[in-house]
Amino acid sequence: MSRDGERTDPGAGSVRKAPRLWAGRAATAAMVATVVLVVAGALLYDVVAVRAGQPARRWRAQVADELATRHLDDVWVLLGAGVSVLLGGWLLWLAITPGLRRWLVLRPYGGTDAAIERAGIGHLLADRAAGLRGIDHLRIRVGRRRVRVSVSGPVDPAVVQRQLREELGRVGLARPLRLDVRSWRGAAGGVADGAPDQPDDRAGEAAG
Amino acid sequence: MRRTVVNRVLLGLVGSVLLGFGVLVLAGGLDLYRRLGVHPPGWWPLTSPDQPVLSARSRRRWVESSWWWPTVIGALAVLVAGMAWWLVAQLRRTGLHRIDVPTPGAGGLRLKVSARALEEALEHGTSVLPEVERARVRLVRAPGHPRLRGAVRLTPGGDPVGLVEHFEDGPRVDAVRSLGLAELPADLRIRVREAPAERRRGRRRHRQLE
Structure with missing residues (x-):
């Protein structure tokens, strides 16, 4: 497993486990807080005004009237409930999921945590592949767990696989990506798998 | 967090x-x-x-109770x-204007360093590292102690691991040492710029001619 052992000394900080990135959700939270603030503030103002002897504002009487007259099978009520379900589900999703899917965590080094943009990994791989001869078309998709590369032309997929794995090892991800290279060999039309003799990419990457 | x-x-x-x-x-x-x-x-x-x-009835259900309003x-x-x-x-949240610097041995002295000065020093130190195209460093509030947050763009083919190591051993450690801080952890967000298309094509043709 020495094929990507470029950097086997990740430094003193590597004993620390790389934390997963969690988005702050600041913008959405601020928006929700503003809406709640406006609605609750208006209601509070009106309730206090009514308690102090003023008549209720028109909007509140109107809302109360609509709520009391429209039945549950009214189109607008159903539409509103549908929107409420979608919005609520989206907010819950934002609350639960980590977010920041564009970023992959690198191995921490000392007191520095780092993350790299997935598109950046794609650029590095494309740049490396550009140095190979015999590639007519190249497509690289960097996912969060694996990189899918499809390549066409007379090039040997195993070579592409080896080169790109080396480049991927150079990135230094905390959780290494799997690398799948598929090849469409021009006119022959056959689909060849890049590395049939390497069933476990992760083992190789983790050793690096 | x-x-x-x-x-x-x-x-x-x-x-x-x-x-x-x-x-x-x-x-x-x-x-x-x-x-x-x-x-x-x-x-x-x-x-x-x-x-x-x-319904109006359920809205008014507790109105008569003394606790309702x-x-x-x-x-x-x-x-x-x-x-x-x-x-x-x-x-x-964004405002962290000064950072406290410990002054061991000088009891009555309280020293603060402008966050902007620290950020500029770190930005400069980061942007001269190899393969760095652009660097931005901010000092942000975090539980316990401030943190550095850096956004760095590397030139095409840049080396992310090298950047992290150089940043840690260079600008960050320098800043921590010179200010005598106990801790100043950093988060880096790294982007890599795409190689220009003609360069990629050129490289490929070049290799084919070899």
């Missing part, structure tokens, strides 16, 4: 309320209980499609105060 937790709790609470209310109304309005043969308990709200969303006003006031406090906290 603490801020993230509060944000997420807020989103989760509001989301649950919206989702729960929407599901109840949809279930009642589409008459799902009867169609699916489910019999909800007697106190279950919004079961029949012929029912208003909030104080409770409503109190709850609304707590909600308004809480949200206002939270918004102010969000706005305050």
